[in-house]
Amino acid sequence: MSQSVSVVGLRKSYGSDADPLAVLEDVSFDVTAGEFVAIVGPSGCGKTTLLKSIAGIVDTDSGEIVTGQGPVTGPSDEIAMVFQDFRLLPWKTVLENVVMGLDIQPDRSDREAEGVAREWIETVGLAGSEQSYPSELSGGMKQRVGLARALAVDPDILLMDEPFGSLDAQTRDRLQTELLQLWNSEQTTILFVTHDISEAIYLADRILVISSKPATITAEFEVNLQRPRWGRRVEIEGSNEFERLRNRLRKKLGLTVER
């Protein structure tokens, strides 16, 4: 299952009424059901606030967020989030961490939750680590747990906040490819925030460029690269389309184009 997301005229500012600091300024965009959309922008530009607004854990000042189920007024079972800093519970094992999200949902027995959790732990390649604590895992393994925890609740919309940003290059590459395979089989709508241009192009159907302070959408790019993309990463990254998109994105983000 997947759902669409519409964000209309979203505004948000922090600070006092007299001296507000605008974070989101009239942000509007649409994501169709099952689409993989990347949001690219400089660090600390309000992308995280945008995702949290959609997740329903941050209040906005004005504007509207509507999913296939209706307006977002708070956290819902249809939306799950993957965080850059993993946010695993250090006092719980891998299994307990993945079970946590399932336990919160009503109408699910403990045994059923554990079964689902075990399946997802295996899917993300962590079979055998069920009883490990987060402190015993590498960064890449921690984010696999974060991914399993989010996917286990069977969300229609998956929000990912720079999920691979703190991982080393090889781990990041591998997880990007695995994410594409998961997305292919789950058909979830994915909103993926990153500041890594190549990552955005490799993964997404569409890329939204967001400006810094206050954040607003300044450009939009379609990624016309054939799917499935895994297994042909070198070919894709050497293609003219990839190069063209990369240069345009760099220019849009105010980075000088090489060559």
Place this chain on the structure above:
Amino acid sequence: MEESKQQAVQVRLSNIYTALSRRTVALPGVMFVVVVIGWEFGIPALGVESYILPTPSEILASFVEEYPTIIEHLQYTLKAFAVGFVMTVVGGYLLALAMAEWSILETVLYPYVIAARSIPIITLLPIFIVWLGFGFSSIVAISHLISFFAMVVNSLSGFKSTDEELVEMVQSFSGNRRDVFWNVYLYSSLPYVFAGIKICVILAFTGVIAGEYLVGTEGIGHLILQYNNSFATDAMFATILAISVTQLLLFGLVVAIERKVVSWGDGVAQSV
């Protein structure tokens, strides 16, 4: 089979030997032996009378002799301690939780908690005697109140030090306040809660002894005074020895429980 068992015993013994020969264990041990020997032979040599300061061997002999009486009174003391201490830990934890949950409670109460923690509770004892009479209830009240506020303050700092990002994560899965408590607050506060319990073991136990000094008709504090009245200094020291050992055991028990409970992967979590 037998051989491997023997080997295991040998490894164990050599482990104990290595542990004992470590400087941090060996030096305090040497210190202890020197002090005891100095006390045993030096003090009588200086002409100090036994009723002023009995020697270690006299204290030990007295302990063996008075053992049944000491244990009987110690049981009474432990009963009062148990009631006061459990009231402190449960009540203090719950009040701190309520203050963390409803900030209005914290705003209203916190200054008084801090003030109450700073005043010497023991001075209230005469008032408890008026209210609760001479005996068990007054002793429990002192033991409880002398430790209660430390428990509140420590537990509250535990709840307040909780990583808000984890709370947010649970909320993103539609977790309500109860889910947040059972998944995050309960655990994140534990190191602080145990720091509080460790302080409270000592405070509550001291509170009972102080109460027994003043209003007790039974209990180990009362027993010390009885020995004092009959100039049985060696028995007084034996009782003090029993109190010290009991308190060390209680403290050790809490530390052992903490090690068991507050351990997630990296051994013991950050201690406070």
